[in-house]
Amino acid sequence: MVPVSCHKHYFLLVGFLGFGFLGFCLNSSVRGQKNNTLIFTKENTIRNCSCSAEIHDCDYSLANLMCSCKTILPYTIHRASYHSDLIVWFTDTSLLGMLLNFTVVHYLKLSLCGTTPLPTEYLAILGLRKLRINSEIKGQFLEQNLTIYNSGDNEMRDKLKMIQKDRQMFLYISVLDTSLFNRYSLLKSYSVENVSSFTDRFPSLPYSDMFSATTNKSYVVTFIY
Structure with a gap:
């Protein structure tokens, strides 16, 4: 016992x-x-939030309640790098231009929080791997996903080795047409590899002169529309 x-x-x-x-x-x-970065505008203020879980699109009250948020001023926004997921809620293209042009973002979700048609503007995003968009078209919410490239893909690794030979630098550039949020159509893209001169190859695109001053020898340019 x-x-x-x-x-x-x-x-x-x-x-x-x-x-x-x-x-x-x-x-x-x-x-x-892994926290997500959420940035949105509300009543002429810009909020930058760190969220442990993804918040339902455009639910500003829940974001302020569940995330750690702070108000930032427009002039403090500068080109940054986002290695975690970046989610942007927007109602017009002004915030997108400030946040995303020439910014390094690997995983991006864009949610249009309104029904106002957007003008045709082009955003130049660096290093984009995966994109999600969510918008309301004719009363229906449509979320779509697009993989630009997968760093674990064998074919892509071989291409990177070819592009990086002789220690030449390369840069992934995704050019996104903001008017795609106005259409009820599938998200599409096409890529142009080994672009030696962004200005000569795409002279009509805005910002092309911004890349002429870089030391990169080769670009992979993906158009998203």
Whole structure:
């Protein structure tokens, strides 16, 4: 017969190990959690938020409640790099131009929070890998996904090696037509590789002179429309 004291020690040990295991799982979950960056405009203010989970599109109240947000001034916006997911809620193209032109963004979601038609403007986004867009067309919300390139793809790795030979630098440029939010059509793209001169190849595009001053020898240009 096992003494009562042994039973007590057994249950204490099991409880301690169980609590420790639970704490380990919680800590591992927190450490593995990857926050998203959410930026939106509301009542002439720009809010920059860090969110642990994706918020329902254009739910400003929930974003202010669930995310860590701060108000930023337009003149403080500068070209940045976003290695985590970037989500932008917008009602016009002015915010998009300030945030995305010549900005490094790998994973981007754009949500149009309004029904006002957008003009045809072109955004030059650097290093874009995956794009999601969400807009309301004729009363229906349409979300679409587009993979520009996958860094783990074998074929793409071979292309990168070819482009980077002789230590020549390259740059991925995605040119996005903002008028695509006005159409109820599938998101499409096409890429032009080994572009040695952005200005000579696409002289009619805005911002083309911005790339003429860089030291890059080769571009991969993807048009999204």
